[in-house]
Amino acid sequence: MSEDTIRLVTIGRILRRRWRLLAVVAVVGALVGYGASVLFPPRYTTSASVLLSGQWEERELLTQGQIAASSAVVDRAAAALAWTGVSGAELRDRVSATAADGNIIKISGTADTPQRAQQLSDQVAKEFVTFAARIAGDSTDPEAEAGPEALRQKVVQTNRRITDLAEAADPGRTVESVQARTELEKLRTALLEAMNKLDEADPASTKAGMVVMGPAARPTGEAAPTRLQLIVAGALLFFLLAVIGHLAAARMSRRLRTEAEIAAALGSALLGTVDVPGERRVQRPTGRGPRAWVRRLLGLDTRWDLPAPQSSGGETGRQLRYRRVCTRLRTQLPAARGLLVVVPDGDEIAHRAAGQLVAEAGSDPSPGSSGRGCPALRRVGVSVSRPLVPDRDTESGAVVVLSAGSWTAEELAGIAEACADAGHEVVGTVVAGPVLARPARPAGRSRDRAVPALAVGDGAKGGSG
Template sequence: MSDDTIRLVTIGRIFRRRWRLLVIVTVVGALVGFGASLLFPPSYTTSTSVLLAGQWGERELLTQAEIAASSAVVDRAAATLGWTGVGGSELRDRVSAKAADGNIIKISGTADTPERAGRLSDQVAQQFVTFAARIAGDSTDPEAAVRPEALRQKVEQAGRRITELADAADPGRTVEGVQARTELEKLRTALQEAMKKLDEADPAANKANMVVMGPAARPAGEAPPTRMQLIVAGALLFFLLTVIGHLTAARMSRRLRTEPEIAAALGSALLGTVEVPGERAAHRPEGRGPQARIRRRLGLDTRWDTPTPQTSGDEAGRQLRYRRVCARLRDQLPVPRRLLVVVPDGDEIARRAAGQLAAEAESDPSPSSSSRGYPMLRVVGVSVERPMVPDRDNESGALVVLSAGSWTAGELAGIAEACADAKHEVVGIVLAGTVRARPTRAAGHPPQHAAPAFAVGDDARGGSA
């Protein structure tokens, strides 16, 4: 797993190098969302409010909301509507109720047309009021229903008796008469207030006093999720999944990126790093057929997670790096000899660097001087799937040239084993990287040498790892 931190520059690199793929995946996601909208027909939702007069607690309002959406109410509404193929069980999923502020129960109905949605919510509200009134009027104890009425009659009789006593009392001639009339009026007022409180506290009276606050309003639009919401959600979901897939693949990548890891996998020392000018066409592996053309169209034939090439100083500086690698090879070898330059197949950056390195070794100005000259280099391509290196002939050693972040430890170990099977010692490793060349070339500098031909694995002799 790579320990590189996922930063905004990484996401920007995905957008920049995989924008064709992201566009196509987003369009596919939008089409999937459109297809999903065809499976779910449009629906419309509207609400009807029912006002509950009197004193109601929060739990009582929640209970009334549950009653409004219960099967007892919805089944009666379904029977009254008489819609073909739509029963109470289907309508239960389309009806909801909730308690709002101000002792109001909002009953919502969902249907395939605005008209049906309005009729459904209105009918459920009406059935709820009727059902609540029926509950308030029903009682299993007949005597319990008679007691409040008998109490009212007793209070009325007591009020009339108080009036008679007040009229019979001394009409204000004495202090005792005035006090008696005052006490009788207080008693009458207390009885009236007691009956008023009794009426307000009567649950049957409260439950029966419900009012439907007008018909349901016509829905202004479809209920979510609408067709447009499904299309946008599908496009966004596919887009995010593609980006997350790229980040996960990069996070789980086992390709070696650092110099110590590469040197440990090949079992040799790093001789240096060389640079080649970045060319877009040069980074694309050759391939024919419809699949290869599709990959090129989508930009899948090149890796997206490679860092952006830095601007190179000039061609003279790049040439100096190649000379230094050749000089280290010359100083490391006891006598001048021929070496194989092993390049993994598919690593175009390493192939160009190996060709330039071989050309630089051939251009040694003083091969017979005291410096003993650069070793002779021959470039061969090796398949990482079935690595095979030519047996020792004129060459007596191997120099591995590759680009960082392209191969796993197992693939590089296979190349090292193939070199050992062919009796070639890996004398060093050269890492190749791309840079952006300046538009102008230094005056008088010779052009780059052409890369020599590769030795094909089928024609080479030697064992396979």
């Protein structure tokens, strides 16, 4: 598993090198979202408001909201609407009620057409008002209304009788008449207080007044999620999954990226790192056939997790790195007659580096000269899946040349075992990396810049002479 921190530059590299694949994945996600919108038909939602008169506590409003969305109310609304193929149980999933500020119950209905959504909300609101009035006692049942009304009539008659008795009594001439008038007034006051308490205790007089605040508005747009929202959500979801998949693959990658890890996997010493000049665009493998064409079209034929090539230090610096590798080989193996340069197949950068290394070793002084020359090098390509190295002949060892971030420890161990089976000891490892070659300056421009210096020199010389 790679321990590299996921940074914005990594995501930017994914977007830059995999934009074609991400675009195709986003289009597929949009098509999936469109398919989901076809499977789930559009829905329309509207609301009707019911005003509750009087003073209500919060928990009482919540109770009224639950009553508005209960089966007792919705089933009555379903029976009144009589929609074909729609039962009360199905409508209960489409109706909701919430308690809003100001003693208002907001009843929402959802249907497949705007007209049906409006009818459903209005009918449920109407049935809720009727049902709540019946619970509170405000109904048309004559037996329920006869008791309180008869009691009020009796109280009125009693008040009239008390008035008649008070007028018939001797108006204050005797003590008995004064006491009688006082007792009659006390009786009148007690009756009035009892009627007031009865009116206050009657729920129909305080909380049965519910009013539907007009018909529900006909919806003009679909309820969420709309078809456009599903399409956008599908494209965005697939796009994010593709990016996360790339990051997870890079996180779980076992390819070796550092020189120390590569040398340890091959069981040899690191001879050095060399630079291979190349273009800014990553080298694409050549392949034919529909599969290769699709991979090239989507950008899957190039590695996205490799860092961008750094600027080169110039041809002199690159040659110096190859010379140092030859020097280390000459120092470690002074008597070696020849070495194999083993390069994994498919590693274009390593192949170019191996060719340059072989050319540099050939230009070294020969053993017969005054200095000890670099051992003769012969480049050999091996398959990583089934590595096979030529048997030992004139060579006395092998040098493995490869690029960083391309191979796992198991693959490199297989190459080392193949070298050992052929009788070659891996004497060193060379890691190659791509760099951006500096553009060569035109010869005319450099010549023009050199002319003034020569002129100054000639003039100075002629002046001194």
